[in-house]
Amino acid sequence: MEYTTQNQMEFPLLDAFLTNKEAPIREFYIAEYPKTKRHILAHGGSLENAKDVFQDAFFSCWKKLSDGKFSPQTITEIQAYLFTAAKNKWIDIKRREGKNREVSLDTYIVSMAEDDNLFKEEKDKKEEQLTITLGAFEKLGRACKELLTQFYFEKTSLKLIAEQLNIEEASAKNKKYRCIQKLKELASELN
Amino acid sequence: MNPNIHITPEEWSLIEAHLDDQKVSKASLLNIPQLEEKIKQIQTIREEIEDSIRQSKIKAFHSHILDKKTVSMKRSNAKTIWYSMAAVLVVLIGIFWFIQRPSASEKLFVEHFKPDVGLPLKMGTTNSVEFYEGMVAYKQGNYKSAIDQWQVLLKDNPTNDTLNYFIGVSHLAEGNSLKSLQYLENQEQYNEGIFEEDAAYYAALANIKEGKFNEAKRLLEKNPSSRNTELLQEIEHLK
Numbered sequence: 001m002e003y004t005t006q007n008q009m010e011f012p013l014l015d016a017f018l019t020n021k022e023a024p025i026r027e028f029y030i031a032e033y034p035k036t037k038r039h040i041l042a043h044g045g046s047l048e049n050a051k052d053v054f055q056d057a058f059f060s061c062w063k064k065l066s067d068g069k070f071s072p073q074t075i076t077e078i079q080a081y082l083f084t085a086a087k088n089k090w091i092d093i094k095r096r097e098g099k100n101r102e103v104s105l106d107t108y109i110v111s112m113a114e115d116d117n118l119f120k121e122e123k124d125k126k127e128e129q130l131t132i133t134l135g136a137f138e139k140l141g142r143a144c145k146e147l148l149t150q151f152y153f154e155k156t157s158l159k160l161i162a163e164q165l166n167i168e169e170a171s172a173k174n175k176k177y178r179c180i181q182k183l184k185e186l187a188s189e190l191n
Numbered sequence: 192m193n194p195n196i197h198i199t200p201e202e203w204s205l206i207e208a209h210l211d212d213q214k215v216s217k218a219s220l221l222n223i224p225q226l227e228e229k230i231k232q233i234q235t236i237r238e239e240i241e242d243s244i245r246q247s248k249i250k251a252f253h254s255h256i257l258d259k260k261t262v263s264m265k266r267s268n269a270k271t272i273w274y275s276m277a278a279v280l281v282v283l284i285g286i287f288w289f290i291q292r293p294s295a296s297e298k299l300f301v302e303h304f305k306p307d308v309g310l311p312l313k314m315g316t317t318n319s320v321e322f323y324e325g326m327v328a329y330k331q332g333n334y335k336s337a338i339d340q341w342q343v344l345l346k347d348n349p350t351n352d353t354l355n356y357f358i359g360v361s362h363l364a365e366g367n368s369l370k371s372l373q374y375l376e377n378q379e380q381y382n383e384g385i386f387e388e389d390a391a392y393y394a395a396l397a398n399i400k401e402g403k404f405n406e407a408k409r410l411l412e413k414n415p416s417s418r419n420t421e422l423l424q425e426i427e428h429l430k
Contacts (some may be wrong), residue, residue, distance in 0.1 A: 130243065
């Protein structure tokens with residue numbers, strides 16, 4: 001699918017974020033990355049910095065949209081939020097490095113993106129926990145990864161998952177439970 | 192993700208159905224001990240799983256982006272770099288093969304072998320005392336004792352993936368790679384189960400220990416996972 005900023009795409013994109021539809025979200029990622037990359041490279045960063053900052057901002061944006069904490073009316077608002085979040089994250093990194101003490105002057109979007117700076121300690125703890133869970137998830141076997149992705153991310157019903165695996169629904173439920181136990185074990189090993 | 196509160200499969204099902212706004216008997220729900228804490232734990236785990244998948248997808252999205260620096264370098268210097276690398280590689284392979292061959296397999300095995308953490312020690316997760324006792328012994332590093340306990344059960348369930356997997360890993364932990372392969376290498380019994388990739392990983396390590404790198408590669412290629420792919424890359428680097 002060709003990514004476009006035309007009006008008819010606004011709601012499908014928002015819907016994609018709300019329901020975790022991978023293809024349109026990926027197109028949006030690919031289309032929006034260059035702007036952040038140019039900004040980071042022009043402000044003393046490397047390609048690696050650009051990638052990290054953009055991914056971090058993209059995750060915050062996706063999460064805020066799916067939690068209903070950010071309800072944009074147009075695609076431009078999503079683009080502005082994403083770019084501002086990336087800019088602020090880069091300023092934050094530079095500030096921590098002591099190389100840049102500039103403060104962002106943007107208004108509405110900035111204040112929304114800077115919500116991320118609130119409750120920093122709690123946020124850091126959550127991020128640390130998420131890193132552990134992500135590490136554990138990546139160590140899971142393929143069958144478990146697929147099952148958990150289908151159920152928790154794509155929101156596929158257990159009945160349908162069971163049909164695809166050619167097993168009873170109760171067995172699929174049992175498999176899901178065992179996969180979660182395995183994930184918990186791996187996470188506690190990494191903790 | 193707090194693994195300390197144990198939630199049984201039945202409790203998990205009921206609470207998830209409740210969280211997904213499905214019809215659930217209130218009485219059954221209220222019968223669950225530490226209900227609020229369990230609801231909170233399941234909500235957290237669900238959120239963390241969804242977020243982990245999001246992050247993993249975002250990482251994958253980036254592989255579709257080709258940064259200009261990389262592209263231009265590839266276009267202008269590709270041939271020169273390729274020939275230089277090939278020449279260096281040929282020399283390196285020769286030297287490496289000559290020096291490292293006798294100990295390469297052992298080194299790779301030692302670097303990567305770490306016994307599976309095992310299953311949670313909760314009687315609720317198993318209906319067999321022998322299995323539970325075997326798992327206690329396994330977690331204490333008494334692999335021989337664990338094998339003895341589980342062998343009894345294996346007689347009645349020769350294709351059980353959990354038993355085969357942990358007996359295989361125990362033999363490997365005891366240094367008996369050939370014996371471990373008898374339990375780990377039969378991929379059919381792991382088909383679609385939760386041990387499929389892990390069994391392939393340990394079977395590959397057992398083969399590495401025996402110096403059978405091609406067999407290890409075949410198993411890892413057939414069962415991709417992050418650590419299987421990592422090990423595969425290390426084998427490739429050796430060659």
